[in-house]
Amino acid sequence: MTQTYKYREIYLKIKQDILSQQYNSHEKLPSKRQLANDQSVSINTVKNAYEQLFAEGYIYTKERQGYFVEVLNKLIIQDHHVSQPLNNNPTQIKSSFRYSLSHMTTDISQFPIDFWSKHVKEAFSTFKNEMSEIPIYKGPLELRKSIAQLISYKRGVSCYPEQIIVSSGTANLLSTLFKTLSDNQKIAIENPGYSRMRKLFIDMGQEVVNIPLDHKGLSVNTLKTEKPDFVVTTPSHQFPTGTIMPISRRIELLNWVTEQNKYIIEDDYDSEYKYGTDNIPSLYSLDKNDRVIYLGTFSKTLMPSLRVSYMVLPYPLLYKFDLATETSITDLSSINAYALHLFIKSGNYEKYIRKMHHIYTEKRELFLKILSKEFKEDITIYDMQAGLHFLLNIKSTLSYKEIEQKAHDNSIELYTLRRFMVEEPANSSIKTLIIGFAKIELEDIEPAILKLKEIIYN
Ligand SMILES: Cc1ncc(COP(=O)(O)O)c(C=O)c1O
Incomplete structure (x- = not known):
């Protein structure tokens, strides 16, 4: 057993004994020499343990008399108190989706x-x-x-x-x-x-x-x-x-x-x-x-x-x-x-924006093309030619909640107008989806739209 380990052992044992009031306040601790003999360690090892206890305020010294236990209240530990880990706290776990149609994400694949x-x-x-x-x-x-x-x-x-x-x-x-x-x-x-x-x-x-x-x-x-x-x-x-x-x-x-x-x-x-x-x-x-x-x-x-x-x-x-x-x-x-x-x-920032502008233009155009091809007159696209998302009005008998849930179940990150309104949007046959096109990869656009089609029509 190393001296370092031994020092920790002595320090922890005395600390525990003080906290559980095995020692009385002002009680004298064994001398360094005596404890070193008892534990078969060097005097220095005991000295290190006592100095750590002193630094933390468990013990005090009196010149030429040795170390004494400080006056401490007993630490209350309630019987029924058991801390529960929050590892499975659902609000703090982010799902990762196969396809992201989120307006909040960006494409970092080309980040320099x-x-x-x-x-x-x-x-x-x-x-x-x-x-x-x-x-x-x-x-x-x-x-x-x-x-x-x-x-x-x-x-x-x-x-x-x-x-x-x-x-x-x-x-x-x-x-x-x-x-x-x-x-x-x-x-x-x-x-x-x-x-x-x-x-x-x-x-x-x-x-x-x-x-x-x-x-x-x-x-x-x-x-x-x-x-x-x-x-x-x-x-x-x-x-x-x-x-x-x-x-x-x-x-x-x-x-x-x-x-x-x-x-x-x-x-x-x-x-x-x-x-x-x-x-x-x-x-x-x-x-x-x-x-x-x-x-x-x-x-x-x-x-x-x-x-x-x-x-x-x-x-x-x-x-x-x-x-x-x-x-x-x-x-x-x-x-x-x-x-x-x-x-x-x-100038690297400007260069990057120019590159991303090109990439986002391509993704956006492909999105608009495939959406129109797949949904035909069942959709209206509010295409304002700006930003990283657009609004899609789509005919659907599903509720907003159902669309969101089904998208989630099919590993699509998708948000609807519901999230951004103070009151629940009117239950009409037209539902408004927010389509973010930044993060999704070009080759994933068609499969994601086909999945969305399945969700909306089934
Ligand atoms: C409408 C709107 N305003 C502001 C922001 C910027 O927020 P932040 O700079 O805190 O990331 C965002 C980010 O997504 C946004 O969607």
């Missing part, structure tokens, strides 16, 4: 991992000093500068790096923003809309109002009656319907917030992908009165697991935000943040 790894290494050597420090709340200035250039060029968002906050997810950014504001803000959310965001605001105790949509996007008339303080909208590609807000509605919306001194939160989650025509300019680029908070993310262009998102704050909100977060610690990983900065700066 070698370049990314090179940038991670480069980040570590170039920003050595920053790596060893607690990062500032808003994210590294270098990354904020890269993002400022990127969104100025791509989205017409002209801002200073100091207006940008980078964090691990849109929800973090918004919850921090709202913590810096006074309580009880009234927030308008599109219905149907991004259900996670609705839940976030409800969980934060904010007042949420649901705003219906028409063919131009969110209804400004409803805003006029509800008078919210903030309006969350997805104008470039309404989530989930896909509607692109025309300029007439954008002006109407901007004018309303300007006159009322309110704010728009523009969730520009997937605007990098536009098919057929150029990208749609952001609402932020049209605003001349500091009324728009701009939200962007790398979840769609790179991958959702990277967890890098950003927010551009207009100046009226910035000072308070900076003050409130002055001593906060970011949850953004610096190594990823600097690697992303180098990825953008090197």
Whole structure:
């Protein structure tokens, strides 16, 4: 038996005896020499065990008198208390599907991992000093500068790096923003809309109002009656319907917030992908009165697991935000943040987006072609030529729940309109499915549609 093992054994035995009150408080422990003799170990081994017990506060020393037991209450252990492992907690286990038609996933098969790894290494050597420090709340200035250039060029968002906050997810950014504001803000959310965001605001105790949509996007008339303080909208590609807000509605919306001194939160989650025509300019680029908070993310262009998102704050909100977060610690990983900065700066990000644009165009076109061929007049496709998903209206006698369950049973990851509406959609013979085409492989598109056909018609 090694001395190390013996030291642990002596330490654990005495600790257990103290905790179970085999020793009285202030009782003297055997001398090191005596215990070493009894246990046939070296004095040093006993000394190590006693020093560990002393460091943890089980025993104390009196000069030249030895070690004594501290005054400890008996640790209560309830008879019936048995901890159960949560290994099989169904809410924390994600199924993996044969076919993903999810709007939340991206294709990472072509991700230039070698370049990314090179940038991670480069980040570590170039920003050595920053790596060893607690990062500032808003994210590294270098990354904020890269993002400022990127969104100025791509989205017409002209801002200073100091207006940008980078964090691990849109929800973090918004919850921090709202913590810096006074309580009880009234927030308008599109219905149907991004259900996670609705839940976030409800969980934060904010007042949420649901705003219906028409063919131009969110209804400004409803805003006029509800008078919210903030309006969350997805104008470039309404989530989930896909509607692109025309300029007439954008002006109407901007004018309303300007006159009322309110704010728009523009969730520009997937605007990098536009098919057929150029990208749609952001609402932020049209605003001349500091009324728009701009939200962007790398979840769609790179991958959702990277967890890098950003927010551009207009100046009226910035000072308070900076003050409130002055001593906060970011949850953004610096190594990823600097690697992303180098990825953008090197041009590799742009190159990757161009490549993925090509791949997504191909997948999307094949999807539309095979869907039309297989379902013919039983479907209507709301193809807005943008983003990574589209809406599919399909004739079916099945309920939404049945469609979801059957898709699940057939190993298809599929979501329906039900997920994004406040109220259960009307039980009509037409059901609306959200078809995400990013993750599925090209050769799997036809088999997935044929499976879907089986589900819908059987
Ligand atoms: C509508 C919408 N907004 C925002 C986001 C971005 O969320 P995050 O940046 O937290 O990944 C997503 C991501 O899927 C989304 O679907």
